[in-house]
Amino acid sequence: MAKAPVVQEDLVEYGFRRTIITITAVLCALLEIVDTTIVNVALNNMRGSLGATLTDVAWVITAYAIANVIVIPMTSWLSQQFGRRNYFAASIIIFTVASFMCGNASTIWELVAFRFIQGLGGGALLVTAQTIITESYPIEKRGMAQAIYGMGVIVGPTLGPPLGGYIVDHFSWPYIFYINVPIGVVATLLTLTFVRSPKYGEKLKANQVDWLGIGLLSAFIGSLQYILEHGQQDDWFNDNTISTLAVISFLGLFFFIWRELTYKYPIVNLSVLKDSNLKVGVVMSFIMGFGLYGSTFIVPIYTQSILGWTATDAGLLLVPSSITVAVLMPFIGKMIQKGVPQTYLVALGFLMFFVFTYWMHDIMTPDTGEEHMFWPLIVRGFGLGFLFVPITTLSLSALKGKSIGEGAAFTGMMRQLGGSFGIAIITTFIARFGQEHRVNLIAHLDPTRIEVQNRLHALQRGFMSKGFSPEVALQKAYKVIDFGITKQSSVLSYMDIFLYLGLLFLFCIPFILLVKKGKNKVDMSEAMH
Known part of the structure; x- marks a missing residue:
């Protein structure tokens, strides 16, 4: 088992170092949050240039969100395994490289795959950035630390849509991903130079890692999301793929809960959900x-x-x-x-x-x-x-x-x-x-109603005045009404x-x-x- 962690006051920074660490952490949190909303206003452009449907292009958002959901509960555990600084830096690198690949994607499913990888890196940035900022300030100033972090988190969703809109209108949609690259490179260098890790104790051995728990969590969330996305267009449970994934999702959830409650080194501690306030709180968080x-x-x-x-x-x-x-x-x-x-x-x-x-x-x-x-x-x-x-x-x-x-x-x-x-x-x-x-x-x-006939004839006359024959003008009038x-x-x-x-x-x-x-x-x- 892990030894007692280092006293957290050992991680407190002062002056220039603390300023740089704060800027780096807030910047990384902003990268993660901006990227959850920046793509919303670019979906129509992506749909057009990649030849995708609205349902397909929604995966650009949901793939990122699924990856976030999978990695967030594992972040604390992963930090202990690899060291917070190393894990944070690796997450920035994953996020940055995946951003570049998103911009280079030539099909919708390439883009979705790289967005998923980007989400795996991004999910760690939000949680770890908050931890790093908090531990860099002395106890009496941690309220200020939370305020600084909180303002960064609030600004992110505000910046995303207008920034995405400006980039799409003046450049093209790949640049909403390319802008992450220079920021990610700078953030990685600053992290490796200035951020320190707590001394965690012993790491788990490879055979103690909850690989099964990770697999079950991924199977449950991934299968369920596919069902939600494709159920309508694939005729729900009349489709063999949907039916199979429904079984996988249910079994994934069932065995994930069993595994986490019985395994000595769980990847996610479910016992904390015994608290009734937290039970209601997680439901409210879901609905929010x-x-x-x-x-x-x-x-x-x-x-x-x-x-x-x-x-x-x-x-x-x-x-x-x-x-x-x-x-x-x-x-x-x-x-x-x-x-x-x-x-x-x-x-x-x-x-x-x-x-x-x-x-x-x-x-x-x-x-x-x-x-x-x-x-x-x-x-x-x-x-x-x-x-x-x-x-x-x-x-x-x-x-x-x-x-x-x-x-x-x-x-x-x-x-x-x-x-x-x-x-x-x-x-x-x-x-x-x-x-x-x-x-x-x-x-x-x-079609026998006088209002409908008058509308059709008015449209037909309008098209005929532009030089179309009566038959073509009538077809165009029907198309206008259909539209x-x-x-x-x-x-x-x-x-x-x-x-x-x-x-x-x-x-x-x-x-x-x-x-x-x-x-x-x-x-x-x-x-x-």
């Missing part, structure tokens, strides 16, 4: 991830494919919402410290997210303008602000010592997993609802998605009452070890 990443995915797709916006405009639309979250976070933190129950704040956050989704459902048309979406997205920012910090502190409020770190890993993992589920389910239901609405709209389009039906059915499917998202959040509010009151203050420095 579902709404956060799902709405960040659907808004740019709607504005670009339905409203015809540029990628830059689609990205800039989300900025006020993200700024609202950043401004609100310190106030939420103070409210928690003053004793306002996290349950009330989380319930308020879910209610605000419901208001946002219902408002979006109400204003969506084929001609909705930016002015219509501004205030709903501000409400979304308030909702997310009331969810982030309260859910984390609520989840960890009854835990102590080492368990806080393990609990924090679960909330982070479930938030990412919720995001990948959200995107997969949303793409599936956009297709399904769109087909249903199209059938219904066509059924109500009676209008397709567009309207798409808008109706987006409205359905927002409505069901809102109902999901509204449904969660009563369950917040299941949480027992814990301490409101969580020593986040404990969560680092």
Whole structure:
């Protein structure tokens, strides 16, 4: 077994060294977070240049998220095996090389494969960067360390969409990956020069490593994600691949839980989930991830494919919402410290997210303008602000010592997993609802109605005035009406998605009452070890 770790004060840095380490760690955390959202506004361009469907291109996001989810719970263990500095540097290198390969991808599935590898490196950056910053500051200044890290984390999602939009509009989509390369090279050199590792004790021998646990976790998450992504287009369980993967996913989960509860050196400590607050917290984190990443995915797709916006405009639309979250976070933190129950704040956050989704459902048309979406997205920012910090502190409020770190890993993992589920389910239901609405709209389009005939004749005359023969003009008139039906059915499917998202959040509010009151203050420095 491992020996007692070094006293963490030995890792405290001062002056220039601490400044460089802080900048390096925040930069790496930013790289990871920006890359979760920067691709959202480039999906249409990727889809066009790589000849992919919307369902296929969604894998560019979900592959990254799956890799994050797999590696996040293993990060603490991997740091102990390889040394924190070495593991952090290796993760940056993996992330940087994979970024370059993403930019060079010539098919959608090449891009998805390299995004998965990029996610394996990126997942480690977020968790390890927080640990490095915390341990570089003395105990009395760790609140400031968390504030610095927190602001970096908040800025990331804000930077992603507009930065991605600018790059796509002025260059081309591969450059959203190429910009990571110089930053990654500098971060690697700074890490190897300045970052130090705690002295962990004995490493596990090769035959003690929980290889089976790693394999079972990967099989469970990977199979489940494939089912969610391809179930709709492959006719769900009528497809042999889907049915086989459903069995693999179920067995993977079952045996993963059994393995982690019975193995002496588990890769993930599941026993921490005995805490009732954490159980509720991980579910809430999942649903928050579902709404956060799902709405960040659907808004740019709607504005670009339905409203015809540029990628830059689609990205800039989300900025006020993200700024609202950043401004609100310190106030939420103070409210928690003053004793306002996290349950009330989380319930308020879910209610605000419901208001946002219902408002979006109400204003969506084929001609909705930016002015219509501004205030709903501000409400979304308030909702997310009331969810982030309260859910984390609520989840960890009854835990102590080492368990806080393990609990924090679960909330982070479930938030990412919720995001990948959200995107997969949303793409599936956009297709399904769109087909249903199209059938219904066509059924109500009676060619004998005078309004329909007048519209057809007006379109036909318009095309004839441009020199087309009556027969060709009539065919084009039918195509215009067909395009209008397709567009309207798409808008109706987006409205359905927002409505069901809102109902999901509204449904969660009563369950917040299941949480027992814990301490409101969580020593986040404990969560680092």
